[in-house]
Amino acid sequence: AQRVTQPEKLLSVFKGAPVELKCNYSYSGSPELFWYVQYSRQRLQLLLRHISRESIKGFTADLNKGETSFHLKKPFAQEEDSAMYYCALSRSGGYQKVTFGIGTKLQVIP
Amino acid sequence: NAGVTQTPKFQVLKTGQSMTLQCAQDMNHNSMYWYRQDPGMGLRLIYYSASEGTTDKGEVPNGYNVSRLNKREFSLRLESAAPSQTSVYFCASSDPTGGNEQFFGPGTRLTVL
Numbered sequence: 001a002q003r004v005t006q007p008e009k010l011l012s013v014f015k016g017a018p019v020e021l022k023c024n025y026s027y028s029g030s031p032e033l034f035w036y037v038q039y040s041r042q043r044l045q046l047l048l049r050h051i052s053r054e055s056i057k058g059f060t061a062d063l064n065k066g067e068t069s070f071h072l073k074k075p076f077a078q079e080e081d082s083a084m085y086y087c088a089l090s091r092s093g094g095y096q097k098v099t100f101g102i103g104t105k106l107q108v109i110p
Numbered sequence: 111n112a113g114v115t116q117t118p119k120f121q122v123l124k125t126g127q128s129m130t131l132q133c134a135q136d137m138n139h140n141s142m143y144w145y146r147q148d149p150g151m152g153l154r155l156i157y158y159s160a161s162e163g164t165t166d167k168g169e170v171p172n173g174y175n176v177s178r179l180n181k182r183e184f185s186l187r188l189e190s191a192a193p194s195q196t197s198v199y200f201c202a203s204s205d206p207t208g209g210n211e212q213f214f215g216p217g218t219r220l221t222v223l
Contacts, residue, residue: 046211
């Protein structure tokens with residue numbers, strides 16, 4: 001079974017401080033990992049995925065297969081980063097169900 | 111393109127009433143999904159449709175039924191609503207050949223009294 005664990009329901013950081021949202025997964029096989037974000041009063045949207053290896057809005061995430069982690073990082077938090085963040089996992093290749101974590105609410109304090 | 115649309119946006123039901131949540135997408139995606147979002151529980155998959163003509167149960171299917179009416183539309187029906195079904199419901203679609211990114215609708219906030 002595939003499982004995604006986000007240990008923190010709420011993460012509060014000051015503006016300008018570094019941010020790390022933790023995500024660990026359980027899956028035997030070749031996973032695809034995603035981070036989705038939901039800003040206030042907006043729909044859930046993809047932030048980034050591990051296969052693209054890109055930085056979006058200053059956020060990066062590296063897949064660590066040894067530690068089965070996919071933590072989301074940003075060196076300097078902005079107020080507009082305040083949102084709900086979901087880590088998600090699916091099998092790679094073709095159609096596959098996506099499993100979401102419970103989400104972490106990021107609160108950036110001015 | 112409207113993307114993924116859902117109706118209604120809000121609904122209040124009494125216990126035992128039935129209703130259907132509608133979802134449509136205009137991105138020509140094969141796969142469609144229904145999730146519920148609850149505080150502390152994240153997003154949980156109710157039902158999904160890998161392609162037109164197929165539907166399968168997800169993690170929490172009890173109390174729900176679905177219909178994949180055509181490639182564009184995927185509806186979720188509550189036959190006899192219960193207070194435990196109070197939640198925010200999201201429809202999503204994806205194109206597995208495009209990396210399996212899920213595109214979400216705006217959500218339906220359902221309250222069952």
